Amino acid sequence: MLQIGDEMYLSAVFLLVLLGTRSTIGASSVTASLYVFIVMFRFPQVPANQASQVLRPNGPVSAGVPVVAHRGGGHDAPENTIAAIREASRNGATAVELDLGFTADGVAVLMHDQTVERTTNGTGAVGTLDLAELRTLDATARHRLREKFKGERVPTLQEAVEECIKHQLTIFFDVKDQPDKAAAALGELYQKYPVLYNSSIVCSFEPKVIYKMRQADPGVVTALTHRPWSLSRYGDGTPRSLSSWMHCWLGVLDVLLDWAHHHLLWNLCGISALLMQKDFISLQE
Numbered sequence: 001m002l003q004i005g006d007e008m009y010l011s012a013v014f015l016l017v018l019l020g021t022r023s024t025i026g027a028s029s030v031t032a033s034l035y036v037f038i039v040m041f042r043f044p045q046v047p048a049n050q051a052s053q054v055l056r057p058n059g060p061v062s063a064g065v066p067v068v069a070h071r072g073g074g075h076d077a078p079e080n081t082i083a084a085i086r087e088a089s090r091n092g093a094t095a096v097e098l099d100l101g102f103t104a105d106g107v108a109v110l111m112h113d114q115t116v117e118r119t120t121n122g123t124g125a126v127g128t129l130d131l132a133e134l135r136t137l138d139a140t141a142r143h144r145l146r147e148k149f150k151g152e153r154v155p156t157l158q159e160a161v162e163e164c165i166k167h168q169l170t171i172f173f174d175v176k177d178q179p180d181k182a183a184a185a186l187g188e189l190y191q192k193y194p195v196l197y198n199s200s201i202v203c204s205f206e207p208k209v210i211y212k213m214r215q216a217d218p219g220v221v222t223a224l225t226h227r228p229w230s231l232s233r234y235g236d237g238t239p240r241s242l243s244s245w246m247h248c249w250l251g252v253l254d255v256l257l258d259w260a261h262h263h264l265l266w267n268l269c270g271i272s273a274l275l276m277q278k279d280f281i282s283l284q285e
Contacts, residue, residue: 043214043270046221051272053198054221057094057170068172069093071112072160078143079119080110081152085163095170098160100182105130108157108185118142120154131156161189161196171200172275174225179209183216190217197221203275210269223273226261229254 045051057066071079073088073096080099088096101111104127116122116129121141126134139154140146155163164171175182190196202213203223210222232250233239241247261274 042268043211043218045270045272046219050198051221054170054201055273057199066094066170067092068095068097068170070097072096072098072110074143077145078140078149078152080112080154080160081139081149082155082159082163083149083152085160085167085169089167089169093169095172096164097172097174098157098164099174099176100157100185101126102178102181102185103131103134104128106181107131108181109134110155110157110160116154157185158189161193165193165195165199168199171196173200173202175202175204175206175209175213177206177209179206179212182209183212186213186220187216190220201272207265207269210271214270218270222269222271223275224261224265224269224271225275226258228258228276231257 055066069084069088069091072081072084073091073093074080074084076091077084077087085096098110099112101109101114103109107130109126109131111119111126113119114127115125116134116137119142120137120139122129122134122137134154137154138146138150139152140149143149161171173186175186186202197219201221201223202210203225204210205225205227207224210224213220213222227235229251231240231254232247239247241250265271266274
């Protein structure tokens with residue numbers, strides 16, 4: 001069933017369609033179709049205690065939020081490497097965010113960008129290099145502490161997971177694309193390391209990624225990442241359009257997108273949290 005209070009939002013959909021079409025039958029049909037679609041294809045959320053254990057490993061809200069090392073802790077060590085995970089743990093992080101990429105031979109590795117230029121001494125897209133080729137690259141080449149971590153390579157996802165488990169770190173798997181490959185690779189890891197069910201979360205800006213993950217394994221804690229006002233404003237807060245009319249219209253779309261995340265996508269994907277911006281976790285009771 002839908003959450004209590006969502007009937008208000010379905011009523012809002014009905015009124016908006018009614019105002020736009022002036023057809024009671026049309027508005028009723030659209031609203032009913034939306035309701036049936038969500039009920040038929042939605043995934044239930046994982047148990048609340050499981051989600052809380054992942055999102056609040058230190059206890060209730062009063063105990064403070066987790067300290068999550070972005071990209072494994074890319075400031076103190078080369079990002080998305082085993083060295084970064086170790087440094088994050090040493091510096092007091094309780095969790096790490098890891099970015100997934102896939103090699104030409106289908107191996108899941110840690111890489112934020114689609115190409116390797118920014119973080120290594122190599123060139124080309126990650127997806128055009130097989131694992132053996134990727135292993136030859138220096139993952140410290142562009143880092144300010146490259147001499148300290150000389151010889152660090154791009155790790156596989158499994159190697160990173162094993163290191164995180166060793167240090168008892170919560171893992172935020174950040175998946176940007178390739179939902180089928182990501183769901184399959186992560187699904188295998190959850191079966192191999194059951195501890196992940198209570199110590200990790202799969203998150204993405206793309207609802208399809210989360211939906212595919214829930215299809216592959218409904219027991220995995222998941223979250224959608226969302227940047228409020230991303231349609232009407234750039235990351236620094238400046239408007240995307242100089243036209244006042246267009247800026248207002250994009251603002252309306254932002255409100256609708258925000259509603260979709262909190263209600264339509266929340267119910268459809270059965271997510272346990274919304275990750276807002278970089279540092280704020282929104283739990284929906």
